Amino acid sequence: xxxxxxxxxxxxxxxxxxxxxxxxxxxxxxxxxxxxxxxxxxxxxxxxxxxxxxxxxxxxxxxxxxxxxxxxxxxxxxxxxxxxxxxxxxxxxxxxxxxxxxxxxxxxxxxxxxxxxxxxxxxxxxxxxxxxxxxxxxxxxxxxxxxxxxxxxxxxxxxxxxxxxxxxxxxxxxxxxxxxxxxxxxxxxxxxxxxxxxxxxxxxxxxxxxxxxxxxxxxxxxxxxxxxxxxxxxxxxxxxxxxx
Amino acid sequence: xxxxxxxxxxxxxxxxxxxxxxxxxxxxxxxxxxxxxxxxxxxxxxxxxxxxxxxxxxxxxxxxxxxxxxxxxxxxxxxxxxxxxxxxxxxxxxxxxxxxxxxxxxxxxxxxxxxxxxxxxxxxxxxxxxxxxxxxxxxxxxxxxxxxxxxxxxxxxxxxxxxxxxxxxxxxxxxxxxxxxxxxxxxxxxxxxxxxxxxxxxxxxxxxxxxxxxxxxxxxxxxxxxxxxxxxxxxxxxxxxxxxxxxxxxxxxxxxxxxxxxxxxxxxxxxxxxxxxxxxxxxxxxxxxxxxxxxxxxxxxxxxxxxxxxxxxxxxxxxxxxxxxxxxxxxxxxxxxxxxxxxxxxxxxxxxxxxxxxxxxxxxxxxxxxxxxxx
Numbered sequence: 001x002x003x004x005x006x007x008x009x010x011x012x013x014x015x016x017x018x019x020x021x022x023x024x025x026x027x028x029x030x031x032x033x034x035x036x037x038x039x040x041x042x043x044x045x046x047x048x049x050x051x052x053x054x055x056x057x058x059x060x061x062x063x064x065x066x067x068x069x070x071x072x073x074x075x076x077x078x079x080x081x082x083x084x085x086x087x088x089x090x091x092x093x094x095x096x097x098x099x100x101x102x103x104x105x106x107x108x109x110x111x112x113x114x115x116x117x118x119x120x121x122x123x124x125x126x127x128x129x130x131x132x133x134x135x136x137x138x139x140x141x142x143x144x145x146x147x148x149x150x151x152x153x154x155x156x157x158x159x160x161x162x163x164x165x166x167x168x169x170x171x172x173x174x175x176x177x178x179x180x181x182x183x184x185x186x187x188x189x190x191x192x193x194x195x196x197x198x199x200x201x202x203x204x205x206x207x208x209x210x211x212x213x214x215x216x217x218x219x220x221x222x223x224x225x226x227x228x229x230x231x232x233x234x235x236x237x238x239x240x241x242x243x244x
Numbered sequence: 245x246x247x248x249x250x251x252x253x254x255x256x257x258x259x260x261x262x263x264x265x266x267x268x269x270x271x272x273x274x275x276x277x278x279x280x281x282x283x284x285x286x287x288x289x290x291x292x293x294x295x296x297x298x299x300x301x302x303x304x305x306x307x308x309x310x311x312x313x314x315x316x317x318x319x320x321x322x323x324x325x326x327x328x329x330x331x332x333x334x335x336x337x338x339x340x341x342x343x344x345x346x347x348x349x350x351x352x353x354x355x356x357x358x359x360x361x362x363x364x365x366x367x368x369x370x371x372x373x374x375x376x377x378x379x380x381x382x383x384x385x386x387x388x389x390x391x392x393x394x395x396x397x398x399x400x401x402x403x404x405x406x407x408x409x410x411x412x413x414x415x416x417x418x419x420x421x422x423x424x425x426x427x428x429x430x431x432x433x434x435x436x437x438x439x440x441x442x443x444x445x446x447x448x449x450x451x452x453x454x455x456x457x458x459x460x461x462x463x464x465x466x467x468x469x470x471x472x473x474x475x476x477x478x479x480x481x482x483x484x485x486x487x488x489x490x491x492x493x494x495x496x497x498x499x500x501x502x503x504x505x506x507x508x509x510x511x512x513x514x515x516x517x518x519x520x521x522x523x524x525x526x527x528x529x530x531x532x533x534x535x536x537x538x539x540x541x542x543x544x545x546x547x548x549x550x551x552x553x554x555x556x557x558x559x560x561x562x563x564x565x566x567x568x569x570x571x572x573x574x575x576x577x578x579x580x581x582x583x584x585x586x587x588x589x590x591x592x593x594x595x596x597x598x599x600x601x602x603x604x605x606x607x608x609x610x611x612x613x614x615x616x617x618x619x
Contacts, residue, residue: 053618062535062615094537101617105532109254110247118247119533122542151254171536179618 008035009073009207010059010175016067017054028054030230031068038073038174041194041201041208043217045235046227052211053179055227058082059209060177061093072096072175094123098168100178100197104160106152112139112163113148116170123171138166142196158189165196169206176200178210187216194220219243248549252557255522259554262518262601266558266594267565269511273504273590274566275573275580280491280500282579286420287490288483290335290353293417296362296451297460298327299482300467305475307486309351309422311335313446314474321471326455326463331356333363333449334432336440337422341402342393349422350392352403354432363451365426367416375411376428380435383412388423403435420490504593512597512604515554519605523547527612535614543609551602555595562594563587 015032018025028051036042036059046052057063059070061081071078074096081089106115116135120126126134139148142162152160161181168176178197182190198220201208210217218224219242224235252259285292291299291308300322302312313336322330334354341347355363357373364373372383382403384392392401399410403425417424427435437443454460460478467476477485491497523530530543566587570580 057615057618060535062618090537090539092537093535094539097535097537099532099535099614099617101532103528103617105528105617107251107526107529109251114247114250119536119538122533122538123536167532168536 007037007073009038010036010209011071011078012036012055012059012068013071014068015055015058015065015070017051017058017063017065027230029058029065032227032230032232033068034225034232034234036207036209038205038207039201040222041198041210041220043221043224044209044211044227045213045215045224047213050227051230052213052227055232056177056179056209056211060097060099060175061089074174094171096174098171098173098176100161100164100168100176100181102180102183104152104157104164104184106160106163106167108152111149111151112144112155112159112166115152115163116166119167119171135166135170138170139163142166156189157185158192161185161189161193162196165193169200174206176206176208178208180212181210182212182214182217190214190216191220198222246549246553248546249553251522251526251546252550252553258522258525259518259550262515262554262598263558263561265511265514265518266555266598267562269507269597270559270562270590270594271565271569272507273593274562274582274586275569276500276503276507277586277590278566278570278580278582279573279578280496281487281581281583281586283420284487284491284496285579285581286418288486289417289419289424290363290365291479291483291486293365293367294355294363294451294479295366295453296479297454297457298322298452298464298467299475299477299479300330300450300452301448301475301477303473303475305477307489308335308482309337309486310489311448313440313442313448314450316445316447318471318474319450321467321474322450322452324463324467326459328453328455330450330452331361331363332429332447333451334429334436334443335448336432336436336443338403338425338435338439339405340392340423340425341405343399343401344393346393348391348393350403350425351419351422352425352427352432352435354427354429354436357428362453363449365414365417367414368412368426369414372412372414372426376426376431378411379428380406380408380431381411381427382408382431383414383426384410384423385417385419386413386415387418389413391419391423404438406435406438408435508593508597511594512601515551515598515601516604519547519551519554519602520608522550523605523608527608528617530609530612531614531617534612535617540609543612544606547605547609548599548602551598551605552595554601555598558598559591559594562590566590 012034015029017029018027044052058065070081072081113135117131120131182193197208200206218240226233302314305311319330338350338352340350464476464478570582573580
């Protein structure tokens with residue numbers, strides 16, 4: 001595991017979030033404080049309904065917290081993500097954040113390459129040739145070089161999830177959030193997805209935050225957290241096991 | 245290829261209802277207008293079957309069948325370079341008494357009868373023209389015989405109390421309400437002056453050809469400016485004016501507007517629903533793009549582009565269908581006038597409706613939230 005650099009890339013400061021009112025009030029997050037570092041793949045585990053997805057949504061700028069701050073390192077300073085106006089927060093997500101979801105959410109009409117190209121063309125106003133070149137290069141790196149022209153219906157589940165990873169990475173995101181990215185895959189494909197995410201962290205310095213309840217992932221992660229009843233704890237090194 | 249068009253082609257069954265709705269609206273409008281234009285073509289038949297370039301009548305003539313008597317002496321006013329020798333043209337409503345005693349409205353049309361006369365209807369054969377030189381003889385359209393209570397050549401009826409004899413039957417001079425009775429200038433003067441003594445030295449129109457028909461509009465403007473108490477039109481202008489007058493006067497235009505509006509409304513609702521459903525079917529994909537920070541306006545743009553393509557495909561398919569249904573209607577005895585202005589108008593209206601449907605469907609995009617992917 002790479003040594004934790006001095007500067008955390010994403011700081012969670014006393015984050016709190018509740019849902020409902022009165023008798024139905026439920027505390028999803030108590031006062032959660034922890035740091036994520038660049039170049040590391042972090043895993044968040046916990047039972048269903050423990051608030052894992054809520055934490056991911058708050059960290060990634062999709063769901064506002066009731067209390068606390070999310071500080072993201074960008075261009076030599078920390079940005080208070082939830083203090084930004086909505087348009088600026090969306091612009092921050094566009095510059096820095098990539099998502100991988102349980103479902104692949106690929107457009108049925110588009111080829112593998114186009115799923116990535118649309119992000120570059122619409123997000124960065126890239127020219128068509130530039131978007132095509134970068135998308136093809138990204139898919140090559142994800143061992144999908146021969147599948148760029150295929151539509152989702154012609155791809156296997158593992159291939160589709162790799163396309164979805166490519167879509168999350170292609171715009172150069174520094175923060176990658178993955179919600180149960182392997183749950184729809186067999187373990188062989190699941191391992192491949194984890195290796196690709198691990199490589200993105202170690203080789204390119206991305207901050208990767210994965211939410212899952214699959215403990216087989218532990219050996220592939222650099223650090224793991226457990227969330228239960230709104231409280232976060234770091235799992236011991238020994239519980240991670242050795243990377244195969 | 246654009247993302248919108250690519251989606252439309254890939255998921256064509258999903259968009260088919262929207263395309264069908266646009267197609268329906270466009271065909272409905274074009275055919276309705278075509279049928280009405282066909283119907284109101286009947287009001288300008290005397291103009292359309294003449295070869296005159298200029299029509300001169302009394303002031304503010306709204307339609308060819310509503311001309312009022314003007315002094316024959318106006319003929320001297322047409323003595324202008326470029327205008328050929330004018331001729332007299334009678335056209336007035338009359339009361340037709342059927343052989344069985346019943347009454348019907350008719351329109352008496354009295355013209356010069358040689359082949360060289362600009363007012364002589366082109367459907368009259370030389371034989372008809374010869375027969376009409378006999379006083380108090382008429383020629384009528386086959387489709388109007390029943391209205392006149394006549395069974396064929398040789399039958400007699402009365403116009404304004406004067407007995408007339410049917411000497412010929414033609415096709416192509418169908419009337420809307422008052423059958424056209426073609427006759428000589430002499431016959432017309434005789435039957436019309438009985439009820440309106442002015443017709444002793446008045447006519448309804450003065451017709452003239454121009455040396456250069458292309459100069460007719462300019463000459464018409466010159467004459468109209470010179471003599472404000474006369475209406476001067478080119479044949480094309482007078483034909484269009486007559487049709488428009490009856491289209492508006494009978495409120496048929498209003499009925500058409502309502503029917504077209506209903507067609508557009510149905511088309512808009514179905515198209516909006518199609519686009520709405522299609523957008524919601526891709527809600528997760530759009531939500532992923534929104535999560536990645538792609539501006540929502542890009543997705544609005546995509547939906548609007550889809551509505552554009554749905555409209556364009558619908559209109560393109562409507563074009564041949566309008567022609568097909570038009571010829572079917574013609575074979576069934578109807579008259580459908582398909583003009584490029586009407587096709588263009590129908591296309592523009594339905595395209596606008598489709599884009600409006602797109603705007604309505606944007607509501608669906610507003611409801612898409614990336615957070616929904618994490619629940």
